[in-house]
Amino acid sequence: MNCLAKRVGFALIAAAVLAAFAFAPVPAGLDRPGMLALGLTLFNITLWMGNVVPKPIAGLLVMILLPVLGVTASLGATIKDFISSVFFFLLAAFAIAAMVRNSDLPQRLMGLLLRWFKGSSRLIVLAYMLASAIISTVMSDLAACALFAAVVLAVFENPDLGLRFDKRFMKCVMIGVPIGSLAGGIATPIGSSSNFTMLELLFQTNGMEVSFFQWMVVGVPIAVISVLAGWAALCVTFRPAPLTCEEMDALRSACGHLGPLTAKEWKTIALVTAMFVLWILTSYLPGLDSTMVAMIGMVVMFVPAMDLLTWDEYSREVPWDLVIMLGCLMALASALLSTGAIDWVANSLLGGTTDWPAFGILFMMGAAIALLRAFVPSGPPIVVMLTPAMVALAVNTGIDPLCVIMTMSIWAQITFLIPAIDALYLITYQRGHYTIFDVLKFGVPLTVVLLVVFTAILPPLVSLAEVL
Template structure:
């Protein structure tokens, strides 16, 4: 039986089984069926039994069909979320940035600093990728710097599975992309989904600036930590100046700044300024600013992208998936499923631990789960409401689990199983084992850092 058929069979078992499982005092029958739908959703996504968008729409339709909600209007509530429109709008940024030579200039400047020192070269690539990923989603950012790295490896005649420089660059680039994405709400869809779940669950919010203040220090720590272990364990071979000549020539050819590039960088910087200003001007929330920025890109005189380019850039399957998770999360909460799952964890004894140990244990569990089952949006939808409830028992702000969980879900350092890392894994330069041995210590550092740093900094800021 193929993996797809297994996924469909499991989904059918979960849905049909939930229909016949009676409710209890702690969880009503509607709650049981909602959790059955959640398990079916995970089964279909993990096995890729159906396209992402089709799976999302099927699960939404099943909510009224099973009588869990009164009608389809209640089932699709998450699709009216501002977070969904933010996700759609920010996919315009990679389109306009990839049409410029700013990335080429950035790499050219870094190569002037690194020279032929291969360890510094890897660090340069990782810093550049991290910087760009703060405003660009992880996949296009990885594609951008993958092209530069492959040009250097080709010039150096670096063979897949033989070159340690190839191993270091191919692991370091996607690791830096996911790390940079932690720094701002615009860097990763996980961040926006987490913020939306927080607002729905508690009515509280985290501003763009507050997120940056909290998460940027984590990024600043994790870049050198990941670089150190990648280059110390894999030890990249030396590289000659001749191998870098091609990149230098590209950077020199891009010396002249075109009018399009000026307009693009003005829009990007303008978005960042307005997002930060939203900390004091409530109407300038992240979604409003993103939609204004998207509109500006199409204005006469700007014309930074066409509608077709924008349509092609937005991963509509991901959009449908995010909307479904937000919708299903509300249904799970309203039917008592979230409270039931929180009760199971509470009764496990985790609440008897110190707040640091309990938070570290929960984050480690989610990190491991996401490593083997990379469906981050679904994991956020399931576990974030539960962790908000549990952390409240320790007197923590709901902002603590919100940012911590989004960061931990994004920071997949162990295996090439998510789309960002699979891009470079497909080039054949490294193995699962290479990534695991370079990522195990940074993964532990990330979890412990979040468990210690988050309550401290959130308490100081009073978020």
């Protein structure tokens, strides 16, 4: 089937799905607006699956159809749900990413870790994973992965160096960098666009607020465990050979000889540190919230004497398609909530689990999301579609909603299964250094082990976070 025929076919399927929800009998416990909200959700997903139009355009079409079909009162009301705090937080978060990328700080961090870990091939793999994870806490997972992959590939694929690195070592690094980038995104609310989106949805559905510091109390240990477990699994599975002195020198030289920190880099460090301190203080200072801190920090980047970013540098960093898509999804999520469609789905599909123990429910959630994530190229669509229903289930079963949110954050972001699907893995997968089977070989058992571990430790970590 050619591309045009495929797009037209999926467009017809999407239209048929929406028509079915518009004219089918309404089940008990749901009304027609709720039925149409669910139909528009499936309509949107079908458009995505067939690449009928770009994802942001599909989202905008759904926003138009919400008031046209009577799901929301007006387009103006729908747009208000689009422009939420998530929108402005994302704009500021991408400014932080652009500022960090605009410096040599990531390369300096990599060089420092390489000096610490010396010549052990296994520790060098860990160094690349840790560096990508640390940088990913303040910039997008995709950007962090692309940054460190470029540094490594400049050595691995440089014929002028005359080096033949061990294939098992290259395999470990090329898989490890995406894992580190994904894991680092769990550590902080700004580490991934999914995290702050979930916090906003948690507040909308449950009225529960989670501070920046509370998130880190849970997210940092989870990120560290993810990196260390991924590293151990890679080394046990592939057993990378030791590096020669020439290979080690080549890896170090890729980080460059950068000299002392520049004034601009000192200002970048100072601003990021100040923002982290203020984010933590949002728990104790009334009137100060995470979005406000992010926006203040973004403004400071552009003021005279700071000049940490130009507007062109910032514009190139912002993935406007993601920003628009998430805004549209937030508007759709609001419609699903206001019509009661989410409660109906939660009761219909998950009601049978209400008598399960908390461990079983959280494990089931994590396993379902992990499996779904293996076939969806990014986490935000999963997060927006599933978070309200998962939070509703938590409330009905007496589970702390933050446990559910962190389960979503872990398994909607990090995956050890099919790299050819994930947008972030594709940065290294397409270079041909590893196969889908290589990832599945260690990824399946690692996923099962971490499902058990994370399900067990989340409740005590969440309890600690809410006490502090």
